[in-house]
Amino acid sequence: MAQRTAVIGVGQTYHKAKREDVSIAGLVREAAVRALEDAQMDWSDIDAVVIGKAPDMFEGVVMPELYLAPALGAVGKPMIRVHTAGSVGGSTALVAAHLVSSGTHERVLTVAFEKQSDSDAMWALSIPQPFSAPLLAGAGGYFAPIIRAYMRRSGAPDHIGILVAVKDRKQALKNPYAHLHIEDISFEMVRDSIMLWDPVRYLETCPSSDGAAAMVLASESVADSASASYPPAWIHGMAMRSEPTMFAGRDQVNPRAARECAADVYDQAGITEPRREIDVAEVYVPFSWYEPMWLESLGFAAEGEGWKLTDSGATALDGGDIPWNCSGGVLSTNPIGASGMLRFLEAAMQVRGQAGDHQVETVRRALGQAYGGGSQFFAMWVLGADKP
Amino acid sequence: MAAAGGGRPVRPVAVVSFAQSKMMRREELRNDVEVLQPVIVDVFEKIGLSKDDMGFVCSGSCDYLVGAPFSFVQALDAVGAWPPMRESHVEMDGAFALYEAWTQLQEDDIDTALVFSFGRSSISELGRVLTLQLDPYYMAPLWPDPVALAALQARALIDAGTYGEADFAEVAARSRRDARNNPNAQVTGDKTAQELLGDDYVVAPLRRHALPPITDGATAIILAAGDRARDLCERPAWITGMDHRIETHALGARDLTISPTTRRAAVGAGLLPGGGEGSGTGGVSDDGVSVDVAELHAPFAPQELILRDALGLGDAVVVNPSGGALAANGVMVAGLVRIGEAASRIMDATAQTALAHATSGPCLQQNLVCALAAEPAGGRR
């Protein structure tokens, strides 16, 4: 049987387009030190370190965990480096969680980061390959046709994406760590922003950020006796699923891997009605239209109905019954390797009641989700205030 | 019931199938997926399973080695990840992917896992790719190649008076001789150590024979838990413990002549008694690992000597009967192959107990030790 596992410390950096005040090690330490302080622990308390990031081309450091081991208190300890594309921050947290739930370790530090300003994110994500078709569309051009397919399929009106973009940026104003703080964000501002990959507008896309996230995960006995600043957030369910990038008949709008990952994590957590039983969700939405799409794949709405939830304001921190991305989400902060972990971490903050101005009142259960690749890698967890 | 803080299992898990490509200097025709695919087919055929029987899939590879970001994504095509799979990837040698799979198998919800790794070292400037593993501010800008760093370690060993160039040549000569019995090995030969000492220096004190070859290849292992392992395999190679540890990256803050993390990992894997974090100062040790066979991932000949001492291996232990990394050194692959080779000695009944070691980083920075046996370690079920 899996051992009970909890988050007992979280930390993140102040995210910016360019964190020119720190080295790579300085960036990851900023998040890790905050997580240790939150857990009221020291480097020496940690049994193992699990680190994740997206491709090594971002920083031009191959397997940077080797260089970062002494920066993260890992000397003499086990250290693992995870890489599962955009979902990596989430998968990294899950690999770390399994080190505890399997009974291997009691206290695991997990860290995810990206220092995108060391190079250029667009370049690093799609380095031209010999024999392949010339680069046509850039990062957003991969997802824009899928978004168009969703619009066609669901009949969603054009303004839904704009609503999400405004909502998440407004929520980011309540999160001091968020990269984008657009004080005067408005429907008109998003609507009138340049159409980059029609139907996706500039302000409907995520920024490129430098940043890191870290958590301390602990066994039941450690969590019970922890002197951390906030109560533990217990893992009620966790799952990963992958499917191929492309294959004949693949549903790219609502991938089966996403649905099955959600079904697995809900089954573990005993959730049958996600909208009613989950109080808050942090979901990987790098393009605004992914909110209605993931509302459907995560079972918060029936197929084709996700946009109606968004349209009704149900997903807003202010007045919604199922607030999504109170932190401002990926649309406001996107250090790619860390973005998934930020979702998992923000879910923990909500459960522990430490989210400050973007805290949802009385959170018993929260969902964290990350995805990556061509909507093919999924990682999710459900956290709860009570022991599972 | 968990063995907290250590690498000893609660639930018995075993290697039940192992496959590898013929390791070669250069795969002329096939790309990574095409090298990997037949290996995946082979590892399943050996025990009559398919990808649909796998509870978990975990792989190891390196984007810079392939020359493309997200290179592991296409590799998944060689498996056929449909219906969707519980799957993960480490940017590490496949041995660490196996560690991840092994920890997940400690929980009862899955019984099987596929682990694989691949790498074609021939297509890149391998030395320069490995240089990029170094501190990007202080070390990488000097472009030291991995041979140079291993040579610094070798010199430190010579200066310590423990070993000399003749010992390095002896390791290489034995590895090449043993590799003649390994159909997948790349470098074989029957030259004596004396003859090998006629090789030129590449970076002194390392001569050509003390270096690993550049290798293209892929490998895969299937793990199974408890009764499932017994059903699938006549003699499963039970993992009785596994642990890995990393050292500081600052070469100038390490004693390069010893491998304390290898010893620490062997303690964690249950191969040596506990006895404090500070133990394992190398040299002759009273506490030696007692196994029939050890497969050590020592890309450079002097490193085998360091590892032997760290583990306290006596003369009775057969070391690297496969020829080791000096006979074939697929980057990202060679560590997982060590586990596969060690497990094979159990599965083919030439050994009752075995140790496999994998390393990563400059000068044996990170070390993994996997303990294997014909019987599970007093496990339940």
Add this chain to the structure above:
Amino acid sequence: MYGGVSEPVTMLATPIRIEYEFTAGLAQSRYLKGIAEGRFLGQRCPKCEKVYVPPRGSCPTDGVPTTDEVVLGNNGIVTTYCVVNVPFQGQSIEIPYICAQILLDGANIAFMGLIQEIPTAEIRMGMRVEAVWVDKKELGPTMASVKYFRPSGEPDAAYETFSEYL
């Protein structure tokens, strides 16, 4: 130092250049040889019988080698698309332009292609398009041999005929 003023160093530039010798592999080499002959070659999975283009030598769902070669049509359907209006490094076409998922006749998978010879406002899902190749003497084993796709003039395909490829 420099005229008596010396700002602290806060940035380090590290140029990194790694050279590779790339091998296309067997499946992709076959495909590009077809391109050099002015035709699209797909491969069929022996298990699920789906036809893949460009082929990668392996069926992504069955994990088995794709063996049979299939000559595909020069025409196909735009299943979905976007209009690219953002400049980025490595871009070779003047913005705005249409980037579409194209399902070639005879294939079971769409791939990304450039659409030209049509105003961006007139592109639509289901439009029939055809490949436009470079001059015969310029044909080579490279995707640059396909200049772009353009409307073929055939009637649009019904949504139901391609909706499973979205």
Add this chain to the structure above:
Amino acid sequence: MFYFPAMAESEVLRSPHVIEYTYTRSTGPVIGAFLTGLRDGTILGATSPSGRVVVPPTEYDPITSEEVGELVEVGPAGVVTTWAWASVPQKDQPLDRPFAWALVQLDGADTAMLHVVDAPGPDAMRSGMRVTARWRPAAERIGHMLDIECFVAEGSG
């Protein structure tokens, strides 16, 4: 020959491929101070709570990970702790003639630093030998490890 028996080696397509980028690395305070020192002709180490003087300095102790404190001047001379002879310099390496890689423990430092030693040949090298930094001309120094062009045997100029 796995999939297409008719496919000959000569038919498989090959192409050169390059991954190239000039990374711009913000240094943070500690690395920045060290590189500034190099540019200005001094070598700095960091004092860690464990008492070690770490050279080159990182924001953290290389063993205990504790945050380092005060920066102190070390070197410019020190001792070779180990070395290796590169008879054929590789692309981008610090010197274009045969040289020694070395770990150099500078006077006042508790850790050794990777650099190169310009020596006439391997016979001129030994562990324990004293070496000193040979600086690039001040006008050419930019805040980079190679502001120290190399180390040379102490007293050899």
